[in-house]
Amino acid sequence: MTLETLRGHVGALQGEGMSNRSIARHITAIRGFFQFLNEEVCIGTNPAELLTAPKIGMSLPKYLSEQRVDRLLTAPKTDSSTGVRDHAMLDLLYATGLRVSELIMLRMADLDSSAGTLRVTGKGDKQRIVPVGRQALRSVEEYVNGERPGLLKGRTSPYLFVTARGKCMTRQGFWKLLRVHGKSAGIFQNLSPHVLRHTFATHLLEGGADLRSVQTMLGHSDIGTTQIYTHVLKSRLEKTVKQHHPRASRGRQSLSRPKATEQG
16 A cells, blocks of 8 residues: 555545545544554555645634524514523523523623623633623513513522523523524524524624624634634625626626717
8 A cells, every 4th residue: 555545545535526524534544544554563654644634624604694683582482481581591692692501501690780791601710791782681681580580489599591490501401492493483404502602703793893802702712713703704795796796706797887978
């Protein structure tokens, strides 16, 4: 087995239409196999040592349009205690960009209604203060003052969002209610708590927010993680130009120009 033989195998995979990500995983397995053979002295040289994987393009985060967000936020039926709670959770998630783990672990003491802020404990137990918009704050207050006591039924809990059994909401429980409300809103694909986090960040940047502010609110330790959203905006702008600029797309007729009239 030679390096050229292995490269030919990778070329065949590319010819079959396999994605670069799948090919990269395939190459990792090949390298591991030949490294094992080399360490066990089954082969004298390792032909896969110089085998390079194809570059994997950056995967742009998926996000919802404002219209889909509106449909999702109005999907919970607010004629029930759980519906009011679900509406508050979805509203707050979109308004703050929290991770689902941060959302379900919020405590009553973390909410400062008078200041309109949340104290959020993120990865590595790092805390940050996140502002909450008026609409989301109103949704949370309606839940806290109206429906939360009914869900607890005399029991006590330090957590902000509780189940009908008076327990803390779980990740699985939130995923389940999100899927239910997503279907009600006609959103059947690519819906997850992280999509709402991506949507929060993307809509902020579209509205003119600076990258550092978005980084702080998302709780990213490295601004490089936040910069992925600039690629989303770039991709969207390029698509807009291609669709609407008269000279950007092939086959589109150029703008007609009035003929210049000769001045006598």
